[in-house]
Amino acid sequence: ISMKSFLVLTICLLGFHSLGQDKRAYRIYTSKGKVVRYHKMKKSLLKKDVVLFGELHNNAISHWLELELTKDLYLKNDLMLGAEMIESDNQMVLNQYLSGKIDKKAFDTLARFWPNYETDYAPLVEYARDKQLIFVASNIPRRYANKVYKSGGFEVLDSLSEEEISWIAPLPIRFDSELPQYKKIIHMMGEHGSPSLVMAQALKDATMAHFILAHFKDEYQFLHFNGCFHSDYQEGILWYLKQARPDIKYATISTVTQPDINRLEQDYLGKADFIICVDEDVTETY
Numbered sequence: 001i002s003m004k005s006f007l008v009l010t011i012c013l014l015g016f017h018s019l020g021q022d023k024r025a026y027r028i029y030t031s032k033g034k035v036v037r038y039h040k041m042k043k044s045l046l047k048k049d050v051v052l053f054g055e056l057h058n059n060a061i062s063h064w065l066e067l068e069l070t071k072d073l074y075l076k077n078d079l080m081l082g083a084e085m086i087e088s089d090n091q092m093v094l095n096q097y098l099s100g101k102i103d104k105k106a107f108d109t110l111a112r113f114w115p116n117y118e119t120d121y122a123p124l125v126e127y128a129r130d131k132q133l134i135f136v137a138s139n140i141p142r143r144y145a146n147k148v149y150k151s152g153g154f155e156v157l158d159s160l161s162e163e164e165i166s167w168i169a170p171l172p173i174r175f176d177s178e179l180p181q182y183k184k185i186i187h188m189m190g191e192h193g194s195p196s197l198v199m200a201q202a203l204k205d206a207t208m209a210h211f212i213l214a215h216f217k218d219e220y221q222f223l224h225f226n227g228c229f230h231s232d233y234q235e236g237i238l239w240y241l242k243q244a245r246p247d248i249k250y251a252t253i254s255t256v257t258q259p260d261i262n263r264l265e266q267d268y269l270g271k272a273d274f275i276i277c278v279d280e281d282v283t284e285t286y
Contacts, residue, residue: 026061026261026278031271033264038065041274042072048251049221050212052237054228054272055255058284062255063120065276066225070127077221081128082136082212084204084226085114085121088167091137098129116286124225136215138224140168140207149200169206174243175199181235205230209240216248228254232271257282 028036045051053069055062073079086094090111097107114121128135144164147156154173157165165171176182182198208226216222230236231252238250254272257280258265264277 024261024279025282026065026276027264029264029268029275029277031269031273031275033269036274042069044273045069045251046073046076046221047249049218049248050216050241051221051223051251051253052231053223053225053253054231055225056257056278057114057116057120057227058286059255059257059278060283060285061276061278063123063285067123067127070124070223073221073223074131074133078219080134080136080215080217080220080222081124082138082208082215082222082224083121083124084139084208084224084230085117086125086135086137087112087139087141088137088207088211089141094125094135094137097125098132098135100129119285121225134215134220136211136222136224138208138211140204144168145200145203148203149194149196152194152196154199154203167207168203169210169240173199173203173206174240175202176239179235179239181229181233201236205236206240208237209244212237212241213244216245228256228271 028038028041030036051073053062053066055066070079070081093102093107093110096102097104097111102110125135127133144157144160144167148154154171154175157168157171157173160168177195177198182202185198185201186194208224208230212222212224224237226237231238232254234252238252241248241250251274252272253274253276254268255276255278256265256268256271257278259280261277261279264275268275268277
């Protein structure tokens with residue numbers, strides 16, 4: 001072997017070695033725990049009608065991938081967006097901002113935002129504004145979910161005005177207290193868990209599903225952002241979606257954190273069609 005060939009081979013081997021030592025912030029897994037590349041996930045998601053992106057609200061990788069996936073799906077499909085993080089009674093103000101009828105200062109004044117809006121969700125809204133995408137404020141105004149929680153049931157909604165009723169899923173709310181994720185809420189909350197807490201959660205799920213389907217059009221793809229608990233294990237929002245439109249092609253994404261991302265932990269298998277496994281040392285947004 002010539003000296004030149006030897007040097008080239010040495011450099012290549014060193015390169016492969018260094019690649020093997022790279023630090024990864026995340027890996028993507030299938031429902032069954034098989035590693036899959038982002039490109040493969042994107043290719044699969046492009047074929048779906050509705051994609052529920054389940055995030056951890058303070059996870060920087062979740063938020064980065066939400067924006068990247070939005071951009072990539074937009075390149076191939078007619079796309080519309082929706083989010084748990086903007087409540088339905090803010091839809092008019094959101095529409096005014098997206099269409100340019102009000103500026104950012106007015107939008108910031110008139111709309112209610114989560115504390116991490118500027119860092120984590122504003123980039124999605126700004127992208128929608130730039131590309132003139134429909135963006136659906138899908139979540140129930142929090143005060144109505146709180147009413148259900150504090151009153152002990154859905155009956156409190158019967159006294160709402162016609163305008164208020166337009167901001168939530170149609171009454172009566174279909175509810176299955178035996179869904180495993182709802183039962184898990186009561187177990188997780190311990191002494192603070194109650195049937196009315198689960199009803200409040202179901203009301204959010206039902207309302208988000210309602211507004212997704214109210215805006216969904218056959219020629220579009222709908223990408224929805226929500227906390228992963230709202231769509232994990234094919235329940236929550238997805239349960240309500242399937243009750244109303246079982247004919248639509250759905251896909252779910254979930255986000256988890258682990259100390260070692262090189263193998264998906266057993267407990268996370270089946271959480272979603274694709275599971276973003278993030279190194280637990282990744283900086284949180286709040």
